[in-house]
Amino acid sequence: MIMSSPSPDAPAPILAIESSCDDTACAILSPDGAILAETVLSQSGHIPFGGVVPEIAARAHLAALPDLVRRTLDAARLPAGALGAIAASTGPGLIGGLIVGAGVAKGLAVALGRPFVAVNHIEAHALTARLPGLVPGGAPFPYLLLLVSGGHCQCIAVEAVGHYRKLGGTIDDAAGEAFDKVAKMLGLGWPGGPAVEALAREGDPAPWPLPRPLHGRPGCDFSFSGLKTAVAQKLAPYAMEALPRPVAAGIAASFQDAVADIVADRVAHALDMMPGATLLVAAGGVAANGALRARLDALARARALPFAAPPLRLCTDNAVMVGWAAIETMRARRALGLPPADDLDLLPRPRWPLEQMAARFEAAGA
Numbered sequence: 141m142i143m144s145s146p147s148p149d150a151p152a153p154i155l156a157i158e159s160s161c162d163d164t165a166c167a168i169l170s171p172d173g174a175i176l177a178e179t180v181l182s183q184s185g186h187i188p189f190g191g192v193v194p195e196i197a198a199r200a201h202l203a204a205l206p207d208l209v210r211r212t213l214d215a216a217r218l219p220a221g222a223l224g225a226i227a228a229s230t231g232p233g234l235i236g237g238l239i240v241g242a243g244v245a246k247g248l249a250v251a252l253g254r255p256f257v258a259v260n261h262i263e264a265h266a267l268t269a270r271l272p273g274l275v276p277g278g279a280p281f282p283y284l285l286l287l288v289s290g291g292h293c294q295c296i297a298v299e300a301v302g303h304y305r306k307l308g309g310t311i312d313d314a315a316g317e318a319f320d321k322v323a324k325m326l327g328l329g330w331p332g333g334p335a336v337e338a339l340a341r342e343g344d345p346a347p348w349p350l351p352r353p354l355h356g357r358p359g360c361d362f363s364f365s366g367l368k369t370a371v372a373q374k375l376a377p378y379a380m381e382a383l384p385r386p387v388a389a390g391i392a393a394s395f396q397d398a399v400a401d402i403v404a405d406r407v408a409h410a411l412d413m414m415p416g417a418t419l420l421v422a423a424g425g426v427a428a429n430g431a432l433r434a435r436l437d438a439l440a441r442a443r444a445l446p447f448a449a450p451p452l453r454l455c456t457d458n459a460v461m462v463g464w465a466a467i468e469t470m471r472a473r474r475a476l477g478l479p480p481a482d483d484l485d486l487l488p489r490p491r492w493p494l495e496q497m498a499a500r501f502e503a504a505g506a
């Protein structure tokens with residue numbers, strides 16, 4: 141079969157791959173950001189372990205990705221030859237999964253003769269709000285991003301494509317990690333956030349006061365480890381099997397209130413540190429939490445700022461955000477007269493600080 145192939149620079153859809161943690165995801169976006177297809181597989185092999193096991197994650201990505209790419213192309217009704225570029229998350233994240241995703245993306249890029257674009261996973265979360273149609277009126281720079289997931293908890297000033305300033309981050313656990321650990325203490329399943337939120341709905345927090353580490357302190361760093369320890373102390377008198385439901389629900393409600401208080405306080409400080417912010421954006425799995433969303437919405441309203449949280453499927457790990465970040469990166473590089481794509485010898489990296497992204501927009505030798 142003869143397939144029409146776009147010239148490498150012609151606007152053509154982009155295929156994106158996400159495999160940095162425990163979600164295997166693919167998406168195809170048109171060059172203007174319209175989502176033509178998206179697929180995601182959440183790995184279940186970690187459930188018995190109560191957390192993500194890197195080796196299991198890497199093997200599951202490898203097993204799932206080739207078929208997922210095929211299914212995504214089918215869903216978009218496109219032959220592989222119609223793709224104009226291939227993108228993948230290449231860091232930060234679990235190195236095994238990153239190697240798998242980047243390897244598949246590079247293999248496709250070579251086989252199809254198309255450019256490969258390496259995407260920073262955190263940058264992808266940061267730019268999601270700019271996907272056309274997501275935020276009414278768009279999401280012009282600069283804006284404040286609160287990223288709260290199982291692996292990340294940070295406030296980022298998003299100033300332009302490639303230009304980010306981390307204003308603060310967690311000094312111990314990520315917010316989602318705290319939810320997951322507290323869920324485990326309460327005998328709930330993994331991931332724990334949704335289970336804690338559901339149980340909290342029927343609980344009275346008043347009898348179970350908990351601390352708010354770093355609340356009111358200068359800056360916008362986060363700490364959840366003292367809160368987690370305080371929950372463990374409240375639970376110490378009870379054997380898990382004999383934990384009365386009203387006690388579990390009350391502690392869940394109190395814990396959730398404490399997290400919402402801490403995060404709202406830290407974000408208020410971050411906004412003080414970024415007086416030019418035009419928008420507050422929340423992303424990451426914990427941004428699904430209703431109590432937290434309500435607090436952030438109230439905080440933004442009090443400052444006359446709009447608040448946006450992408451829909452849940454685009455808040456948690458997904459490949460749409462990877463495709464969109466690749467589109468924004470290619471556009472910004474082209475505008476500077478730089479080659480839009482990356483070298484195939486670019487290696488995935490478990491750490492890739494956002495501050496290093498600006499270097500991709502400097503001409504060689506500049």
Ligand code: KG4
Nearest residue numbers: 289290291316331332333334425426429456
């Ligand atoms: O962004 P995400 O899907 O994956 C990464 O960690 O990258 O976030 C998952 C985290 C888990 O820790 C999960 O417990 C938490 O988000 N989470 C929630 C809620 N839904 C998911 N935490 C609090 N409330 C929720 N409704």
Ligand code: ZN
Nearest residue numbers: 265289456457
């Ligand atoms: Zn993520």
